[in-house]
Amino acid sequence: MTLPVGVLVSGRGTNLQAILDACAAGALDARVVFVGSNRDGAPAMIRATRAGVQHGTFSLRGYPSRAAAQEAMADALVRAGAQLIVLAGFDHVLTPGFFLKLRGRPIINIHPALLPLFGGRGMLGDKVHEAVLRAGATESGVTVHRVHPDTVDMGEVIVQRRVPVHPGDDVPALAARVLEAEHQAIVDAIRTFIPGAAARTA
Ligand code: GAR
Numbered sequence: 001m002t003l004p005v006g007v008l009v010s011g012r013g014t015n016l017q018a019i020l021d022a023c024a025a026g027a028l029d030a031r032v033v034f035v036g037s038n039r040d041g042a043p044a045m046i047r048a049t050r051a052g053v054q055h056g057t058f059s060l061r062g063y064p065s066r067a068a069a070q071e072a073m074a075d076a077l078v079r080a081g082a083q084l085i086v087l088a089g090f091d092h093v094l095t096p097g098f099f100l101k102l103r104g105r106p107i108i109n110i111h112p113a114l115l116p117l118f119g120g121r122g123m124l125g126d127k128v129h130e131a132v133l134r135a136g137a138t139e140s141g142v143t144v145h146r147v148h149p150d151t152v153d154m155g156e157v158i159v160q161r162r163v164p165v166h167p168g169d170d171v172p173a174l175a176a177r178v179l180e181a182e183h184q185a186i187v188d189a190i191r192t193f194i195p196g197a198a199a200r201t202a
Contacts, residue, residue: 014089
C-alpha cells in the first residue's frame with residue numbers, strides 16, 4: 001500500500017524535496033498528500049507547487065492564534081488522508097489540539113544532530129551546528145524520532161546516522177555534511193512505516 005504522507009515545513013524544504021524525489025523515483029512507496037507551513041512565503045511551498053502537491057499556509061495572518069492555525073493544519077492533513085506526519089524543518093512546537101486532531105497518527109521529526117545531544121527548545125538549524133562546533137565534538141549527525149505532546153526533540157529514535165566533524169569545519173561545512181545525511185535518513189525513516197518495505201530493501 002502506498003503510504004500517504006503529510007509534510008510540515010517552515011523554510012527552504014530540501015528534506016521535503018528528498019521525500020518527493022524518492023517517491024517520484026519509486027525508491028519509497030509513499031505519496032506526499034499535503035504540505036503545510038507555519039510561515040508565509042516559505043520557499044518549500046514552491047517545491048510543493050512544482051510537484052503538484054496540495055499545500056497550505058497556516059500562519060497568524062489567517063488565524064487568531066498559533067493553536068487555531070495548527071488545528072486547521074491538522075484538519076487539512078486528516079482531510080488529505082495523511083497517515084504519517086513528517087516534520088521536515090518545522091520550527092514551532094506542536095500544540096495539544098494538533099495531536100488530538102491527528103488521533104494517534106504517527107508524527108516524526110528530523111533533527112540535525114545526534115539526539116539526545118544538542119537538542120531541545122530553540123535548537124534549530126545552524127544553532128545546532130554552532131553548538132556542536134563550540135563543544136569540540138568530533139562527530140555529529142542526524143536523528144529522526146517520534147514526536148509526542150509536551151516534548152521537544154525527545155521520543156523514540158527511528159533512524160540515526162553519524163557524520164564526522166573535521167578540524168577546521170565551520171557551520172556551513174558541517175551543515176552541508178549533515179544535510180546530505182538527512183536527505184537519506186528521512187527517506188529511510190519513512191520507509192519503516194511502510195509494511196514490508198524494510199525487508200524488501202534490506
Ligand atoms: C534541517 O537541517 C532540519 O534537520 C532542521 O531544519 C533544517 C530544515 O532544512 N530541523 C531542526 O533543526 C529541528 N530541530 P530544510 O528546510 O532544507 O529541509
